[in-house]
Amino acid sequence: MTTQTGRDWLDLASPPSPPRDLDGTTSRETGPGEAPAPSRGPAARRRLRTGLFPGRSPRGGSAQDTMLHGLAQVRSGAARAGSVAAGHLQPVLSAAAGPLGRVAPAWRDATARLGAHPFAARAADAARRAGTLPWGRSLLLAALAVLGLGAVFLAWCAATLPPLSGPRIPDSTVTVQAEDGTPIARRGVVRGRALPLDAVAPVMREAFLAARDPWFEDGYRLDAAGVAAVIGQAFRDTISDGPRAGSPRLTQRLVRRDLIGVAPGEPRSLADRVREAMLVLWLQAREDRPRILARALDLARFGPGLTGIDAAARTLFGKEAASLGPAEAAYLAGLSLAPDLRPDRDVTAVRALGRDVLDGMVMRASLSAAQSAEAGRALGGLSPVGATPVTRSGIPDLVVAEAADRLAPAPREAVVRTTLDRELQAMAEKAAARRLDAAGSGARAGLLILGPDGGVQAVVAGGAPLADTPEARRAASASLRHLGRDGRPVYDRLVAGPMPAAERRRALLTLLAGLARPPEGPDDPASRDGLFVGPAGDLLVGTYLSGTAAENGAGDGPEALFQDVAAQVAKARPAPQAAEAREPARETGSTPRGSARPAWQNPGERNAAAALHGVPRVIDTGRLRLDGQAIRLVGIEGQGGSYAREFRQYLRRREVTCQPAGGADLYRCRAGDQDLSEVVLFNGAGRAAPGAPPELQAAEANARGRKAGVWQ
Template sequence: MVAEPMTTQPGRDWLDLASPPPQPPGNPEAPAPSRLSAGSRRLSERLERVGSGAARAGSAAFGHLQPVMAAAAGPLRRAAPVWQEAAERVGAHPLAARAAAAARRAGALPWGRALLLAGLGVAGLATVFLVWCAATLPPLAGPQRPARTVTVQAEDGTPLAQRGSPRGRALPLEAVSPAMRQAFLAAQDPWFEDDYRLDASGIAAVINHAFRDTISDGPRSGSPRLTQRLVRRDLIGAAPGEARSLADRVREAMLVLWLSAREDRPRILARALDLARFGPDLTGIDAAARTVFGKEASSLGPAEAAYLAGLTLAPGLQPDRDVTAVRALGRDVLDDMMMMGRLTGAQRTEAGRALDGLSPVGATPVTRSGVPDLVLAEAAGRLGPEPPREAVVRTTLDREVQAMAEKAVERRLDAAGRGGTRAGLLVLGPDGGVQAVVAGGAPLTETPDTRRAALASLRHLGRDGRPVYDRLVAGPMPAAERRGALLSLLADLARPTGDTEDPGDRDGLFVGSVGDLLVGTYLSGGSAENGAGDAPEALFQDLAAQIAKARPAPQVAEAREAARETASTARGAARPAWQNPGERPAAAPSLRGVPRVIDTGRLRLEGQAVRLAGVEGQGGTLAREFRQYLRRREVTCQPAGGADLYRCRAGDQDLSEVVLFNGAGRAAPGAPPELQAAEASAKARKAGMWQ
């Protein structure tokens, strides 16, 4: 049956699909009506079956989704009035009306619509970019670092040093000692506890700091500065000075704002301690306390806390290698703790003495020489790009000769009185490999000579239980080349370790052969009164006697040719780099530079403690304000009679008078009249401590 066409509107008809289309008269090529009608019916039946199946599936899906939609509709219905009210307020705001009028005027211009569409497109792209940055934020728990261990061994398999990334626990703030918390804040952000508001200006400051390449050390930055360092270094993983992409800067601002708004300061501090780096492969306060000092984080004292906090200032330093450099950073941390009012003067002095004698677990003369790390650097290429779970590196170092060398150096230091005396020793084998080393100065740096010695010292390398590299037979190094390499390494080992030490204050060195071993010794800081003039040769003879006693005589007496190069007996231009500095001036020199505030009465300038004449200093808030006053200002200090007593000036202002006038300290007994007058003025005005 053919249905009649139903007219819905003039000029437009809906036809039944089951009826054949009318054939124009006189078209002999048109298909038969019966064949078209059967095909149309089959198509109609298939469409009906598909439609009924889709209807049943949609009904079942709607039945499943109906409870979820009903549950979600409730909050949306309740929030609808709020959104409607907000939209009405925004629409009624004068700025919205002005924006709409501006858009209409722009649309009326010849290119207005195009510019408006382009602006909307840019805004859309910016929104998509922000959404993408938010979707790719790094996890707040920090990057997952797999545990790995690399052990450096002596020739007989005795462990010398261990490197790797041990896993630590995430500790609550209460599980960390108060001294460690204060030391960490003193190193990273002494103004962490200052007031800070996350208002419009605070948000703008966070965004501005995220787009800067450096993090300011200035005062009154509040919580976001520590949070910014946490996000940039530990969550995003941007190294200092490394180029950062726009996406990383945006992610940094997002994370800083998120943490500042959602977490309180104790939680931010705990997270920063758990993610801080205390060395190249040491992350987290729990792993650092166990690895460096073999104790829990809750039992760390001020000296140990200052040592670990110093490591966070220079994460590239190794705890058991760069001991002297880390101690210097720890002393700065103790000064900042005193400035914050967390330590008194007596406590600072006691913690400083403890820090000077502090040594991490596993720190030995071998680790402090830097030889294990140089060998590891040479072995890194053979270990492959992916870090191994366990690796073993065996070196040419002879434990027997090493023990003899350490005893000989200790005896020589005892004979010299140890008063500022440093002694070192290096023994090279026939192939140029290091067989014994005692570092009395700085660790070896990476130079062509040290890399060659590290490669010669590499004997065996194993990765995850299978051998990777073996160097069982090595040819002898030419005598002249080995001698030149030893002299270069000795000069590197004898580098001064402190800023105030005179590089020319060295007594000499001695190079000689003991059998097939080439031995070099040096000593610095001694005097002729205690026999230090021939100390390098005496140190060599001591070691040679021990080796002769422990080994067969023919092995030692093959070649007894000793080449003396003693700087203490050098004259003129023979070895000018090793000459004694001569007489020192009796008067204390004047100092000049940008100081570091310890308290309101003491500064550290050019590596030297300076006490302001006529002032009894104060710590805490007053010291922090004094540090802000002196920030990046150059100071000139003239000796004032005592060993560390100075009158210092910043520009035209006498700092002693400035401190007393602002009530930041007390006038010392016997202070000059102008300083007493400044203190009296502060008392009358109730300034500073006289409030």
């Protein structure tokens, strides 16, 4: 037999069910002494339909009979399914009966007390009267539906509340290095220890309250008005800084900024506002004021990735939170008001916020006017540990932002090596300091040095840090040399092509104008900045000087600073003598300008040997024979065998240019724009010699990470 589509399969193991009539009753045969059952024939079914739908004439009898028969079958199937489900659920219900039985008496008592309340009686009477109206039942159902949805929404908000300990983010460190591997800045995520309130200096507590909530000690009660004030403030986008506005402001800032994580000015959802009200009421009801203050200090952010007063004190000032002084406390409290500021970059802006904190401490009588003035003078010369002219320029942050995509997700430990030259940086800082001493107080000086490829080799910022602009991003990208993630190389820029002179000059002027911007507030708007740009060998140097020394526009001050830097560069890096001046040019060609001095050659060393040019013959991956002379590639321990054959295939009929690199037979060779030493190490066809330059060590690390060549 076949079954129709949509029908259930018959259970052949069970006895057939007795036939049922259309009304659901079981039909049975009449016994010998029994009266026949009432007829359920067509006439009875018509009477049933007429009773169900009075006033309508029965039309389409056969179709209605089929429909009623189908309804009867559905009813029978539902009854059977219910029996099966009850059998499966019986053990579960039996297990849950015990706890429910213990809860039932208390639930019945609570329900009885609630029902006996006069308000419940009035509400029930109002519901009965509303139900008698034509539209009352619909309105009542709609109200109940709205209340049900609201209860579900509140329950969901309560279930998704953030933890009171704050978000847990694993620590990570990004070290920004100079070209020689010296650290110049550190970035990352640091979470401090949870400290009791007595482990924080009293002046730090007072400074934090002056910044976050000067009226923290005012009385506050969680009565009806207090609860309404908390809810109302949770739905406001700003937190008032004036006198007490009816809500616990420190708790509200703690919840909104540190627990929920909404920065000032960011849009908030309805759920965030409800969660804020819930958490504020919870903390105010469960914790006292010292505990709330300690929690706020432990969860406050003191810059990007720096959380907690313990981490801030140790990272920025190298001391414990109990040892902070008034100036340091004002600096940290001001930084907590604008946690997007970098403490070692936006030093001037944080100092301005710290002065506002000192004024608030005087208002709270935490400091006298004389103590505030003394702390203000100390604050004027205060800088965090690690704050340098390089960090204040913003270059490390731009480089890290440019490398973020390659380092994602957040690494446990990462290294970013840049083109910054420590020798040039020291010259630039000393020259700027000399010009500032000559110019007197009120002047600002700075400079920027770009290499041939547009990478930043030295920078001194006396004004504002560089903004995140396309020009600044291009300079940061050109400054990248090596990226490492958790001990594994991620990116190496082995060969950097030169930037066109006009483009490099335009980029330098744009960046210099950004560095020369005065900080907001302290400078006189009538003062003018003088800028000067000029070459120093293969470098491009731009300088600026503001204040009294720049009264002639691009006058004597900036040009004198440029001449000072250019003289220092020429003294440390004398221009190599051109090959054409030492000997006649060979018939095969002459040495190109710009490649006379290798990037790793001693700047004060002169080349004693002549440049070579031609098609070489490979001895091994570290030695070539060119013009009848055997030469060694700089920084390479060569390999023979298959690696030498592959290298010969790579150089087949290609002309190379080799420049002396200091030794009798040591040369730096290029095939086009490719440095052959870097090519060999990058392909794993050799090992870096002891004392090899950083570029070659990076190429070897790249091959080792890829398990190429000899590193398989």
